[in-house]
Amino acid sequence: MVSASSSDLIPLVRKLESITQLTGEERQALESLPAAIRLMQPRQDIVRDKDRPEHCCLVLSGWTYRYKLLSEGKRQILSFHPPGDLPDLQSLHLHVMDHNLATLTACRLAFIPHEAFRDLTNRFPGLGAALWRDTLVDAAIFREWMTGIGRRTAFGRIAHLFCEMYLKLHSVGLATSHRCELPFTQVDIGDALGLSNVHVNRVLQEMRGKGLITLQGSRLVIVDWGALSEAGEFDPTYLHLRAGETA
Amino acid sequence: MVSASSSDLIPLVRKLESITQLTGEERQALESLPAAIRLMQPRQDIVRDKDRPEHCCLVLSGWTYRYKLLSEGKRQILSFHPPGDLPDLQSLHLHVMDHNLATLTACRLAFIPHEAFRDLTNRFPGLGAALWRDTLVDAAIFREWMTGIGRRTAFGRIAHLFCEMYLKLHSVGLATSHRCELPFTQVDIGDALGLSNVHVNRVLQEMRGKGLITLQGSRLVIVDWGALSEAGEFDPTYLHLRAGETA
DNA sequence: CGGATGGTTGAAGGGACTCAAAAAAGGTGG
DNA sequence: CCACCTTTTTTGAGTCCCTTCAACCATCCG
Structure with a gap:
């Protein structure tokens, strides 16, 4: 200490x-x-x-x-x-x-x-x-997560999470060019979004299959930001970032 | 004005x-x-x-x-x-x-x-x-709702909501003896808890059938607080009430 | 190289959804 | 105070998204 x-x-x-x-x-x-x-x-x-x-x-x-x-x-x-x-x-x-x-x-x-x-x-x-x-x-993010868990499909929820995480990291200079390190397991993602790890796994494969992302280990690459943010109906207003950065 | x-x-x-x-x-x-x-x-x-x-x-x-x-x-x-x-x-x-x-x-x-x-x-x-x-x-309540929507059954979610609402009203002197007015429709309850109105309706009937509540129009009576709060795994800590009132 | 953790796959089941329609309850105005 | 319209609740049937269970594979690491 x-x-x-x-x-x-x-x-x-x-x-x-x-x-x-x-x-x-x-x-x-x-x-x-x-x-x-x-x-x-x-x-x-x-x-x-x-x-x-x-x-x-x-x-x-x-x-x-x-x-x-x-x-x-x-x-x-x-x-x-x-x-x-x-x-x-x-x-x-x-x-x-x-x-x-x-x-x-x-x-x-x-x-x-x-x-x-x-x-x-x-x-x-x-x-x-x-x-x-x-x-x-912080509270605004909780509201957004609530909305996702309550009313979005599994695919939309995961897409939304990835968009949010990337933008949060980007805003403090910890990520650029749609790449970042997200050290969560698929169990973690499930427990964050109200899903089972099995289903998370299947949705991730679907996302890879559609060419939206790449995810190996903890390295996430958002290949198609437009499609991903659309799938998650992602609107960054709730992050209340100073510059209003969008991506 | x-x-x-x-x-x-x-x-x-x-x-x-x-x-x-x-x-x-x-x-x-x-x-x-x-x-x-x-x-x-x-x-x-x-x-x-x-x-x-x-x-x-x-x-x-x-x-x-x-x-x-x-x-x-x-x-x-x-x-x-x-x-x-x-x-x-x-x-x-x-x-x-x-x-x-x-x-x-x-x-x-x-x-x-x-x-x-x-x-x-x-x-x-x-x-x-x-x-x-x-x-x-406010944020603490969002966290609790997130948890409910993500990880509780429909029955637990509705039970939890009723406990929370009663306690909030009680804490400001707007409810006593486990009775209160909740002017929500079943559609509202569904949209709050990530459920369809049809399913809300069926769960409410089940609750009435088990003798946990009475609900006519907007008048809620919690007949069996113990069983209801247990069904919703309700722990009022997150409301951060001054007196630490429990029920 | 073996043990552990995390990821992937298959099969079967269920909780909750959608659709659709009927019944009940709640105003509102004549 | 009843007829009428709207809103809300209730019911039934069929479906699907996601879950659970169980096993197998891949990767990492000392």
Whole structure:
């Protein structure tokens, strides 16, 4: 457990700048947040349902994800978080966790005390608004996922997920030219979209067959963005990206 | 379009007090927010996808709901809002709407300028935190709905919805002794839970048959709370109610 | 090279859907 | 207060998307 140097928190700055504009002063204040760095293995819980964390977790490298567990081992994945994300920022004002947060891959994580965030938002109301906005985008993504799970076909859901993931990565400079690394298994995709892994597998083959994507291991290439986003009825408005980048 | 008197905004105070504690000063500041009152007919859009509202809508009486539209007339309902709710509070920091807000029943609504909210949160940081918290609870409910739609049976989903609705109403003093008014049609329930109205109808009959509920018109009576909440695997943690009320 | 994890395939079944029509309930106005 | 129209609920029949179960193959890694 080491404490962070100011360059460590750059992914956070980049993330917030993807959805809002920051002043130089605000950027500096963010970078000098106190944070404890920790390395974690893949598939480890970071915070659990019913916990009362005193810190927020920032992803510096690797991926994390949030999930709920139901009876008979059923799992619903709520979100995937690449570097720069604050996957449990909501714990700043919701004191009890209502879901789990875990690593997907090996991760480098920064833990920032709630106290430091509260101090930060007091001194910089603009940053307070930016963080609030971040949690609102989070909620907007939940709404979109709900809509997908409730009303889209399996094919549409997966197409939509791929479009969203690519655009999110692109907006923080972690992907270009319709290629990215998505380190999820087919079971993960199923649990995120309310599908069985078997069906995910079949739909992926169909997508490859139609020449929409390439997917080997965790490397996704979106071969035909137009067709894929059409299949998923993908409209990026809900991501509320600053530049309104579309693809 | 009349402007509000201070007693008009009491439902808002009650709602915020269901999830947080307010000081006398804060309560007073809330009640003296400037607001324009408007009456609306049932099933009218209040704010539409892609709009850029300058006001937040507060429900004074009646119900509103949020929804998204997809191709071929498919609809996903995202939330239902009884009196006291601020169903588009997110528009304070997300400037473009990514879904629609509409009346479910005839409504009395108050429209409060964003400007007034910004001023309020500047003068009373505690109220800023309370409103932020409100949007976080909103997001927590989305997560729970996602989980239901993705991983629960039709029976479990409907059971869960009824438990949630009753508890939300109870927390603001709009329901007691396991009875409440839910003015949704079976089509609405289906569009909220990712089901067809036909199937909703059959599940409701099954619920009545098992003696879990009574439902005539819009009057719901939860006859067997224990069995219903068990069927829906209902755990109220995600509602983040202040008293931690369970039933 | 063997053990583990993740991906692929086949077969069979079921939960929920669609379509279509009838019955019931809810206004509304004469 | 009843006739009429609309909306909502209910019912039946047939279908399909996706699931479950089970096995097999591929890939990765120490």
